[in-house]
Amino acid sequence: MATTGKAEEQENPAEPGTVSGPQETPAPETGADEKLAELEDRWRRAVADLENIRKRHVTDLRRETEAERARVAAAWLPVLDNLELALAHAESDPSAIVQGVHAIRDQAVRLLAEFGYPRDEETGVRFDPNRHEVVAVVEDPATEPNTVTGVVRPGYGTDRHQLRPTAVTVSKSQG
Amino acid sequence: MATTGKAEEQENPAEPGTVSGPQETPAPETGADEKLAELEDRWRRAVADLENIRKRHVTDLRRETEAERARVAAAWLPVLDNLELALAHAESDPSAIVQGVHAIRDQAVRLLAEFGYPRDEETGVRFDPNRHEVVAVVEDPATEPNTVTGVVRPGYGTDRHQLRPTAVTVSKSQG
Helix, strand or coil: CCCHHHHHHCCCCCCCHCCCCHHHHHHHHHHHHHHHHHHHHHHHHHHHHHHHHHHHHHHHHHEEEEEEEEHHHCCCCCHHHHHHHHHHHHHCCCCCHHHHHHHHHHHHHHHHHCCCCEECCCCCCCCCCCEEEEEEEEEECCCCEEEEEEEEEEEECCCCCCCCCEEEEEEEECC | HHHHHHHHCCCCCCHHHHCCHHCCCCCCCHHHHHHHHHHHHHHHHHHHHHHHHHHHHHHHHHHHHHHEEEEHHHHHHHHHHHHHHHHHHHHHCCCCHHHHHHHHHHHHHHHHHCCCEEEECCCCCCCCCCCEEEEEEEECCCCCEEEEEEEECCCCEECCCEEECEEEECCCCCC
Protein backbone atom coordinates (compact mmCIF):
# COMPACT_ATOMS: atom_id res chain seq x y z
CA MET A 1 0.00 0.00 0.00
CA ALA A 2 1.61 3.21 -1.22
CA THR A 3 -0.17 5.45 1.21
CA THR A 4 1.12 3.59 4.23
CA GLY A 5 4.63 3.94 2.83
CA LYS A 6 4.17 7.69 2.72
CA ALA A 7 2.94 7.68 6.27
CA GLU A 8 6.10 5.96 7.41
CA GLU A 9 8.33 8.35 5.51
CA GLN A 10 6.58 11.13 7.24
CA GLU A 11 7.93 10.17 10.60
CA ASN A 12 11.40 10.91 9.32
CA PRO A 13 11.89 14.64 9.77
CA ALA A 14 14.87 15.00 7.37
CA GLU A 15 12.69 15.03 4.28
CA PRO A 16 12.09 16.85 0.97
CA GLY A 17 12.08 20.32 2.47
CA THR A 18 15.78 20.12 3.39
CA VAL A 19 16.79 19.03 -0.10
CA SER A 20 16.39 22.51 -1.47
CA GLY A 21 19.63 23.44 0.27
CA PRO A 22 19.34 26.66 2.27
CA GLN A 23 23.09 27.33 1.89
CA GLU A 24 22.80 28.85 -1.58
CA THR A 25 19.59 30.78 -1.06
CA PRO A 26 19.07 34.23 0.42
CA ALA A 27 16.95 34.90 3.50
CA PRO A 28 13.46 35.19 1.91
CA GLU A 29 13.96 31.94 0.04
CA THR A 30 14.69 30.11 3.27
CA GLY A 31 11.44 31.41 4.73
CA ALA A 32 9.50 30.09 1.76
CA ASP A 33 11.28 26.75 1.89
CA GLU A 34 10.54 26.37 5.54
CA LYS A 35 6.94 27.23 4.88
CA LEU A 36 6.84 24.69 2.05
CA ALA A 37 8.36 21.98 4.23
CA GLU A 38 5.96 22.71 7.01
CA LEU A 39 2.92 22.65 4.76
CA GLU A 40 4.03 19.50 3.08
CA ASP A 41 4.53 17.92 6.47
CA ARG A 42 1.05 18.94 7.52
CA TRP A 43 -0.45 17.58 4.35
CA ARG A 44 1.35 14.27 4.76
CA ARG A 45 0.18 13.97 8.33
CA ALA A 46 -3.40 14.61 7.30
CA VAL A 47 -3.16 11.92 4.59
CA ALA A 48 -1.66 9.48 7.07
CA ASP A 49 -4.42 10.29 9.57
CA LEU A 50 -6.97 9.60 6.84
CA GLU A 51 -5.52 6.16 6.24
CA ASN A 52 -5.40 5.34 9.95
CA ILE A 53 -8.95 6.48 10.44
CA ARG A 54 -10.17 4.36 7.52
CA LYS A 55 -8.51 1.30 9.05
CA ARG A 56 -9.89 2.01 12.48
CA HIS A 57 -13.30 2.49 10.95
CA VAL A 58 -13.28 -1.07 9.61
CA THR A 59 -12.17 -2.49 12.96
CA ASP A 60 -14.72 -0.43 14.88
CA LEU A 61 -17.55 -1.56 12.62
CA ARG A 62 -16.71 -5.21 13.09
CA ARG A 63 -16.31 -4.89 16.84
CA GLU A 64 -19.52 -2.93 17.34
CA THR A 65 -21.53 -5.26 15.12
CA GLU A 66 -20.27 -8.29 17.03
CA ALA A 67 -21.09 -6.60 20.32
CA GLU A 68 -24.63 -5.86 19.16
CA ARG A 69 -25.08 -9.44 17.96
CA ALA A 70 -23.98 -10.73 21.38
CA ARG A 71 -26.18 -8.23 23.21
CA VAL A 72 -29.35 -9.23 21.33
CA ALA A 73 -28.60 -12.96 21.36
CA ALA A 74 -27.78 -12.93 25.09
CA ALA A 75 -31.11 -11.29 25.85
CA TRP A 76 -32.82 -14.46 24.57
CA LEU A 77 -30.97 -16.81 26.89
CA PRO A 78 -33.50 -16.39 29.74
CA VAL A 79 -36.30 -17.28 27.29
CA LEU A 80 -34.48 -20.48 26.43
CA ASP A 81 -33.71 -21.19 30.09
CA ASN A 82 -37.40 -20.77 30.92
CA LEU A 83 -38.44 -23.11 28.14
CA GLU A 84 -36.19 -25.75 29.66
CA LEU A 85 -37.53 -25.06 33.13
CA ALA A 86 -41.10 -25.43 31.86
CA LEU A 87 -40.18 -28.74 30.26
CA ALA A 88 -38.54 -29.95 33.46
CA HIS A 89 -41.63 -29.04 35.49
CA ALA A 90 -43.90 -30.70 32.94
CA GLU A 91 -42.44 -34.06 33.95
CA SER A 92 -43.93 -33.81 37.42
CA ASP A 93 -46.94 -31.60 36.63
CA PRO A 94 -48.01 -31.78 32.96
CA SER A 95 -50.79 -29.22 33.41
CA ALA A 96 -48.36 -26.51 34.48
CA ILE A 97 -46.65 -26.24 31.12
CA VAL A 98 -49.39 -24.29 29.34
CA GLN A 99 -49.22 -21.56 31.95
CA GLY A 100 -45.43 -21.62 31.83
CA VAL A 101 -45.30 -21.31 28.06
CA HIS A 102 -47.78 -18.45 28.18
CA ALA A 103 -45.45 -16.56 30.50
CA ILE A 104 -42.48 -17.29 28.21
CA ARG A 105 -44.41 -16.01 25.21
CA ASP A 106 -45.12 -12.77 27.10
CA GLN A 107 -41.45 -12.54 28.02
CA ALA A 108 -40.43 -12.87 24.36
CA VAL A 109 -42.93 -10.19 23.25
CA ARG A 110 -41.64 -7.86 25.96
CA LEU A 111 -38.06 -8.51 24.91
CA LEU A 112 -38.78 -7.52 21.31
CA ALA A 113 -40.50 -4.34 22.49
CA GLU A 114 -37.48 -3.49 24.61
CA PHE A 115 -35.26 -3.76 21.54
CA GLY A 116 -37.53 -1.30 19.77
CA TYR A 117 -39.82 -3.76 18.01
CA PRO A 118 -43.25 -3.55 19.66
CA ARG A 119 -45.86 -6.09 18.64
CA ASP A 120 -48.70 -4.99 16.38
CA GLU A 121 -51.93 -6.96 16.21
CA GLU A 122 -54.43 -4.15 16.12
CA THR A 123 -57.70 -4.64 14.25
CA GLY A 124 -60.28 -2.03 13.30
CA VAL A 125 -57.58 0.39 12.13
CA ARG A 126 -57.24 1.77 8.63
CA PHE A 127 -55.10 -0.32 6.31
CA ASP A 128 -51.55 1.10 6.15
CA PRO A 129 -49.29 -0.34 3.44
CA ASN A 130 -46.23 0.61 5.54
CA ARG A 131 -47.04 -1.81 8.32
CA HIS A 132 -49.68 -4.17 6.93
CA GLU A 133 -49.36 -7.02 4.49
CA VAL A 134 -52.71 -8.05 3.05
CA VAL A 135 -53.25 -11.79 2.95
CA ALA A 136 -56.97 -11.61 2.11
CA VAL A 137 -59.61 -9.06 1.20
CA VAL A 138 -62.97 -9.76 2.80
CA GLU A 139 -66.48 -8.54 2.03
CA ASP A 140 -67.73 -6.98 5.22
CA PRO A 141 -70.62 -4.54 4.74
CA ALA A 142 -70.62 -3.75 8.45
CA THR A 143 -67.06 -2.41 8.30
CA GLU A 144 -65.61 0.73 6.74
CA PRO A 145 -63.77 -0.05 3.49
CA ASN A 146 -59.99 -0.56 3.78
CA THR A 147 -60.10 -1.51 7.43
CA VAL A 148 -58.04 -4.26 9.10
CA THR A 149 -60.63 -6.91 10.00
CA GLY A 150 -58.28 -9.57 11.31
CA VAL A 151 -54.62 -10.30 12.09
CA VAL A 152 -53.27 -13.53 10.64
CA ARG A 153 -49.73 -13.03 11.98
CA PRO A 154 -48.66 -10.21 14.30
CA GLY A 155 -46.07 -7.74 13.11
CA TYR A 156 -43.09 -6.35 15.02
CA GLY A 157 -41.37 -3.01 14.87
CA THR A 158 -42.12 0.60 14.06
CA ASP A 159 -42.37 2.45 10.78
CA ARG A 160 -38.69 3.29 10.98
CA HIS A 161 -37.49 -0.07 12.25
CA GLN A 162 -39.77 -2.83 11.10
CA LEU A 163 -38.89 -6.46 11.73
CA ARG A 164 -41.86 -7.72 9.78
CA PRO A 165 -45.23 -6.31 8.72
CA THR A 166 -48.50 -7.42 10.27
CA ALA A 167 -50.26 -9.96 8.04
CA VAL A 168 -53.90 -8.90 7.94
CA THR A 169 -57.28 -9.36 6.31
CA VAL A 170 -58.76 -6.13 5.02
CA SER A 171 -62.31 -5.12 4.17
CA LYS A 172 -62.97 -4.50 0.48
CA SER A 173 -62.41 -0.93 -0.69
CA GLN A 174 -65.23 0.98 -2.31
CA GLY A 175 -65.23 1.27 -6.09
CA MET B 1 -19.99 13.05 -3.24
CA ALA B 2 -17.39 15.70 -2.63
CA THR B 3 -15.09 13.37 -0.74
CA THR B 4 -14.59 11.06 -3.68
CA GLY B 5 -13.70 14.00 -5.91
CA LYS B 6 -11.12 15.19 -3.47
CA ALA B 7 -9.64 11.75 -3.02
CA GLU B 8 -9.18 11.42 -6.75
CA GLU B 9 -7.46 14.76 -7.09
CA GLN B 10 -5.12 13.75 -4.36
CA GLU B 11 -3.86 10.86 -6.41
CA ASN B 12 -2.55 13.45 -8.85
CA PRO B 13 1.09 12.63 -9.55
CA ALA B 14 2.27 16.20 -8.76
CA GLU B 15 3.62 14.86 -5.50
CA PRO B 16 6.15 15.55 -2.76
CA GLY B 17 9.15 14.77 -4.96
CA THR B 18 8.67 17.93 -6.99
CA VAL B 19 9.05 20.11 -3.94
CA SER B 20 12.82 19.78 -3.87
CA GLY B 21 13.02 21.29 -7.38
CA PRO B 22 12.51 25.04 -6.88
CA GLN B 23 16.06 26.05 -5.91
CA GLU B 24 17.39 25.88 -9.51
CA THR B 25 14.37 27.37 -11.27
CA PRO B 26 14.64 30.93 -12.66
CA ALA B 27 11.65 32.58 -10.96
CA PRO B 28 12.01 31.03 -7.52
CA GLU B 29 9.74 33.44 -5.68
CA THR B 30 6.72 32.85 -7.94
CA GLY B 31 7.32 29.09 -8.06
CA ALA B 32 7.52 28.91 -4.31
CA ASP B 33 4.33 30.91 -3.91
CA GLU B 34 2.46 28.63 -6.28
CA LYS B 35 3.83 25.62 -4.54
CA LEU B 36 2.83 27.01 -1.20
CA ALA B 37 -0.69 27.69 -2.39
CA GLU B 38 -0.96 24.23 -3.88
CA LEU B 39 0.34 22.49 -0.79
CA GLU B 40 -1.89 24.48 1.46
CA ASP B 41 -4.81 23.58 -0.74
CA ARG B 42 -3.91 19.89 -0.53
CA TRP B 43 -3.55 20.02 3.21
CA ARG B 44 -6.93 21.74 3.56
CA ARG B 45 -8.57 19.11 1.39
CA ALA B 46 -7.05 16.30 3.42
CA VAL B 47 -8.28 17.91 6.63
CA ALA B 48 -11.77 18.31 5.15
CA ASP B 49 -11.72 14.66 4.07
CA LEU B 50 -10.79 13.69 7.61
CA GLU B 51 -13.77 15.55 8.97
CA ASN B 52 -16.14 13.99 6.42
CA ILE B 53 -14.85 10.52 7.11
CA ARG B 54 -15.25 10.98 10.84
CA LYS B 55 -18.87 12.01 10.34
CA ARG B 56 -19.57 9.12 7.99
CA HIS B 57 -17.97 6.79 10.48
CA VAL B 58 -20.53 7.75 13.13
CA THR B 59 -23.44 7.29 10.69
CA ASP B 60 -22.11 3.95 9.44
CA LEU B 61 -21.66 2.63 12.96
CA ARG B 62 -25.21 3.48 13.92
CA ARG B 63 -26.69 2.04 10.74
CA GLU B 64 -24.73 -1.21 10.92
CA THR B 65 -25.45 -1.70 14.61
CA GLU B 66 -29.17 -1.20 14.00
CA ALA B 67 -29.07 -3.64 11.10
CA GLU B 68 -27.38 -6.27 13.25
CA ARG B 69 -29.89 -5.77 16.05
CA ALA B 70 -32.76 -6.26 13.58
CA ARG B 71 -31.10 -9.32 12.04
CA VAL B 72 -30.64 -11.11 15.36
CA ALA B 73 -34.04 -10.09 16.75
CA ALA B 74 -35.84 -11.14 13.55
CA ALA B 75 -34.26 -14.58 13.74
CA TRP B 76 -36.20 -15.15 16.97
CA LEU B 77 -39.60 -14.39 15.51
CA PRO B 78 -40.16 -17.99 14.34
CA VAL B 79 -39.40 -19.20 17.88
CA LEU B 80 -42.08 -16.86 19.21
CA ASP B 81 -44.51 -17.85 16.44
CA ASN B 82 -43.98 -21.49 17.33
CA LEU B 83 -44.59 -20.85 21.01
CA GLU B 84 -47.93 -19.34 20.07
CA LEU B 85 -48.74 -22.23 17.76
CA ALA B 86 -47.95 -24.70 20.54
CA LEU B 87 -50.25 -22.80 22.89
CA ALA B 88 -53.02 -22.75 20.29
CA HIS B 89 -52.69 -26.51 19.76
CA ALA B 90 -52.67 -27.11 23.51
CA GLU B 91 -56.26 -25.95 23.66
CA SER B 92 -57.45 -28.93 21.63
CA ASP B 93 -54.71 -31.41 22.58
CA PRO B 94 -52.98 -30.58 25.89
CA SER B 95 -50.59 -33.52 25.65
CA ALA B 96 -49.05 -32.19 22.42
CA ILE B 97 -47.51 -29.12 24.01
CA VAL B 98 -44.58 -30.89 25.69
CA GLN B 99 -43.43 -32.27 22.37
CA GLY B 100 -43.95 -28.87 20.75
CA VAL B 101 -41.97 -27.01 23.38
CA HIS B 102 -39.15 -29.56 23.06
CA ALA B 103 -38.93 -28.78 19.36
CA ILE B 104 -38.93 -25.03 20.05
CA ARG B 105 -36.16 -25.42 22.58
CA ASP B 106 -34.10 -27.29 19.96
CA GLN B 107 -34.83 -24.53 17.47
CA ALA B 108 -33.60 -21.89 19.92
CA VAL B 109 -30.38 -23.82 20.62
CA ARG B 110 -29.78 -24.20 16.88
CA LEU B 111 -30.37 -20.49 16.34
CA LEU B 112 -27.75 -19.54 18.91
CA ALA B 113 -25.26 -21.92 17.30
CA GLU B 114 -25.93 -20.34 13.91
CA PHE B 115 -25.08 -16.93 15.33
CA GLY B 116 -21.77 -18.32 16.54
CA TYR B 117 -22.80 -19.26 20.09
CA PRO B 118 -22.86 -23.06 20.31
CA ARG B 119 -24.23 -24.63 23.48
CA ASP B 120 -21.82 -26.16 25.97
CA GLU B 121 -23.00 -28.71 28.52
CA GLU B 122 -20.12 -31.14 28.38
CA THR B 123 -19.18 -33.07 31.51
CA GLY B 124 -16.09 -35.15 32.13
CA VAL B 125 -13.82 -32.48 30.64
CA ARG B 126 -11.05 -30.68 32.46
CA PHE B 127 -12.12 -27.50 34.22
CA ASP B 128 -11.32 -24.46 32.04
CA PRO B 129 -11.67 -21.04 33.73
CA ASN B 130 -12.27 -19.44 30.31
CA ARG B 131 -15.56 -21.21 29.75
CA HIS B 132 -16.58 -22.64 33.12
CA GLU B 133 -17.99 -20.92 36.16
CA VAL B 134 -17.73 -23.08 39.27
CA VAL B 135 -20.88 -23.15 41.37
CA ALA B 136 -19.77 -26.03 43.58
CA VAL B 137 -16.72 -28.18 44.27
CA VAL B 138 -17.58 -31.81 44.93
CA GLU B 139 -15.63 -34.65 46.53
CA ASP B 140 -15.56 -37.40 43.97
CA PRO B 141 -12.78 -39.93 44.50
CA ALA B 142 -13.79 -41.76 41.32
CA THR B 143 -13.08 -38.71 39.16
CA GLU B 144 -9.81 -37.03 38.22
CA PRO B 145 -9.29 -33.80 40.16
CA ASN B 146 -10.44 -30.57 38.46
CA THR B 147 -12.95 -32.29 36.23
CA VAL B 148 -16.42 -31.00 35.34
CA THR B 149 -18.76 -33.44 37.10
CA GLY B 150 -22.06 -31.72 36.31
CA VAL B 151 -23.58 -28.80 34.40
CA VAL B 152 -25.94 -26.59 36.40
CA ARG B 153 -26.66 -24.16 33.57
CA PRO B 154 -25.42 -24.61 29.99
CA GLY B 155 -23.08 -22.02 28.51
CA TYR B 156 -23.20 -20.46 25.06
CA GLY B 157 -20.45 -19.21 22.80
CA THR B 158 -16.81 -19.85 22.06
CA ASP B 159 -13.65 -18.72 23.78
CA ARG B 160 -13.54 -15.67 21.52
CA HIS B 161 -17.24 -14.89 21.59
CA GLN B 162 -18.80 -16.05 24.81
CA LEU B 163 -22.39 -15.21 25.67
CA ARG B 164 -22.15 -16.78 29.09
CA PRO B 165 -19.94 -19.37 30.75
CA THR B 166 -21.12 -22.86 31.61
CA ALA B 167 -22.07 -23.09 35.29
CA VAL B 168 -20.55 -26.33 36.53
CA THR B 169 -19.70 -28.49 39.50
CA VAL B 170 -16.05 -29.51 39.62
CA SER B 171 -14.26 -32.33 41.40
CA LYS B 172 -11.90 -31.25 44.19
CA SER B 173 -8.32 -30.58 43.12
CA GLN B 174 -5.52 -32.51 44.74
CA GLY B 175 -3.51 -30.74 47.42
